[in-house]
Amino acid sequence: MADAPISLWHEFKKGLWQDIPPFRLVLGTCPTLAVTNSVENGIAMGLATLFVLLCSNVIISAVRKQIAGQVRIAAYVVIIALVVTVADMFLAAMFPPISKALGPYVPLIVVNCIILGRAEAFAQKNPVLPSVFDALGIGIGFVMSLATMGVIRELLGFGSIFNFKILSEAIFEPWIVMILPAGAFMVFGGLVALVNFISHRRSSGIIS
Amino acid sequence: MQTDSAQGLGTDRLIVASSPHLLTTDNIPRIMHSVITALIPAMAVSVYFFGLRALLLLVVCLGASLLTEWGFQRIRSKPITVYDGSAAITGILLGLTLPPGFSIFGAILGSVFAVGIGKQLFGGLGFNIFNPALLGRAFLMATYPVMMTTWETPRTFTKAVDAVSAATPLALMKFEHKFAPAMDLFVGNVSGSLGETSAIAIIIGGLYLRYKGYVNWKLPLGYLGSMAVFSGIFWLIDPVKYPSPLFHILAGGAMLAAWFMVTDMVTSPVTALGQWIFVISAGIIAVVIRLWGGLPEGVMYSILLMNALVPLINKYTRPTVFGAGRNQGGA
Numbered sequence A: 001m002a003d004a005p006i007s008l009w010h011e012f013k014k015g016l017w018q019d020i021p022p023f024r025l026v027l028g029t030c031p032t033l034a035v036t037n038s039v040e041n042g043i044a045m046g047l048a049t050l051f052v053l054l055c056s057n058v059i060i061s062a063v064r065k066q067i068a069g070q071v072r073i074a075a076y077v078v079i080i081a082l083v084v085t086v087a088d089m090f091l092a093a094m095f096p097p098i099s100k101a102l103g104p105y106v107p108l109i110v111v112n113c114i115i116l117g118r119a120e121a122f123a124q125k126n127p128v129l130p131s132v133f134d135a136l137g138i139g140i141g142f143v144m145s146l147a148t149m150g151v152i153r154e155l156l157g158f159g160s161i162f163n164f165k166i167l168s169e170a171i172f173e174p175w176i177v178m179i180l181p182a183g184a185f186m187v188f189g190g191l192v193a194l195v196n197f198i199s200h201r202r203s204s205g206i207i208s
Numbered sequence B: 001m002q003t004d005s006a007q008g009l010g011t012d013r014l015i016v017a018s019s020p021h022l023l024t025t026d027n028i029p030r031i032m033h034s035v036i037t038a039l040i041p042a043m044a045v046s047v048y049f050f051g052l053r054a055l056l057l058l059v060v061c062l063g064a065s066l067l068t069e070w071g072f073q074r075i076r077s078k079p080i081t082v083y084d085g086s087a088a089i090t091g092i093l094l095g096l097t098l099p100p101g102f103s104i105f106g107a108i109l110g111s112v113f114a115v116g117i118g119k120q121l122f123g124g125l126g127f128n129i130f131n132p133a134l135l136g137r138a139f140l141m142a143t144y145p146v147m148m149t150t151w152e153t154p155r156t157f158t159k160a161v162d163a164v165s166a167a168t169p170l171a172l173m174k175f176e177h178k179f180a181p182a183m184d185l186f187v188g189n190v191s192g193s194l195g196e197t198s199a200i201a202i203i204i205g206g207l208y209l210r211y212k213g214y215v216n217w218k219l220p221l222g223y224l225g226s227m228a229v230f231s232g233i234f235w236l237i238d239p240v241k242y243p244s245p246l247f248h249i250l251a252g253g254a255m256l257a258a259w260f261m262v263t264d265m266v267t268s269p270v271t272a273l274g275q276w277i278f279v280i281s282a283g284i285i286a287v288v289i290r291l292w293g294g295l296p297e298g299v300m301y302s303i304l305l306m307n308a309l310v311p312l313i314n315k316y317t318r319p320t321v322f323g324a325g326r327n328q329g330g331a
Helices: A008-014 A021-025 A029-034 A039-062 A069-094 A096-105 A107-111 A113-123 A128-158 A181-203 B004-008 B028-050 B052-075 B086-096 B104-117 B132-143 B169-176 B182-187 B199-212 B218-237 B245-250 B254-261 B272-292 B299-316
Strands: none
Touching: A008 A128, A021 A113, A021 A128, A021 A181, A029 A096, A029 A107, A029 A128, A029 A181, A039 A069, A039 A096, A039 A107, A039 A113, A039 A128, A069 A096, A069 A107, A069 A113, A096 A107, A107 A113, A113 A128, A128 A181, B028 B052, B028 B086, B028 B199, B028 B254, B052 B086, B052 B104, B086 B104, B086 B132, B086 B254, B104 B132, B132 B299, B169 B272, B182 B199, B182 B245, B199 B254, B218 B245, B218 B254, B218 B272, B245 B254, B254 B299, B272 B299
């Protein structure tokens, strides 16, 4: 892997579709299901994760030769926890309403499989620059996923997007189920099916 | 119940097959059409009590269910089985469990969910874990909680005013401790979902199905009996606080569920012991939800809950094969 020429663009692009975290890798589903009842929360959660992923990938990739293989997971978790604490405190200080809405899910980024997964699968084997692009690609893919979930659930559940009323109550009765956990699972399942359907059609050459 | 083999073979061919030689002409469309016939009294009574609005809801649910079945099978390039009537039953049953004032769009949404996700997503008729009509109703209950619990009084001879909102007998029982008279529940002169209110119409349909032999008597009687016995215990302890067993089996969706939903051939257990476990547990759960749960009506969730356990029940009640030892034959 290290010997092969690494295309930075490829590392970036794979996170946007081919390895898009919640829908193709089915990683990081906890925040995907829990905080996407509005677009705002979804994007805030996505950006926090993107920040943590970027920092942890850079640090881990930079110190990858200093960490003994036997203790690497423990070392990664400490590094990730450091960055998550920074993100959590930053959100609490600068955006208290969002921090309150996200609740325990910001500290829980520590155990988000995407972060540790990228550290283990990519950053520990690659130099800093490709790790940056890898983190950006996967992170932006994650933000996009949460935003998509948020748009669908907020639109159907409240009739609004970014707290801006789009569907008036007169013509559209909000689907309460969409802001409940059951709705999260339904939207998630539907999107996984859709993504699989499109990539299946692509790979079988129906859509070039 | 092989439908294809009987139709596919020509009459001039010699058929050599091992026993058992079935001479029955029953097939899926025949059974399903009998069930639809059996639902006619309940539908007629609902139109009588709740007016043309009820007819409109039933037609919309029926049409949306059939269209969903057709569309889903068309997209998946599967054989179109709209005519076998199973989607029609889902549509009618869903319609009968809706309140009279329910929105048309909501009815369409529920039908699409019931047939599309409740049945076709699992692989079509025979593969669905949950009763599709009840799954559709549960979805609507979570989607439109207010609309699903807004009821109207039925029209009667003496009072022909439309759309007066009123609480159901079960809600009155739960929140105001008033028990509706059994006679009103029996005839259907109470507010509630379209097809739930009249016990007599449902019993007529159910007995017709029993006469045709498509209903296993264990299921409806076991369900109602379990509800009656379990609620009867509490009624004997305190008749002022708890309603009588007769109230329980006549009020709400118990009767409709006992004859048409518990008896669903796909989502009920296949063994005799399993069927007893299924209906008795479901009856107890329904009464527990009615008496102590947050909702006035527990029939829907009792059946859905037990539907989820059917594969497990089937597995652990498998009968011992004749001649096999205890250890090899049992599950």
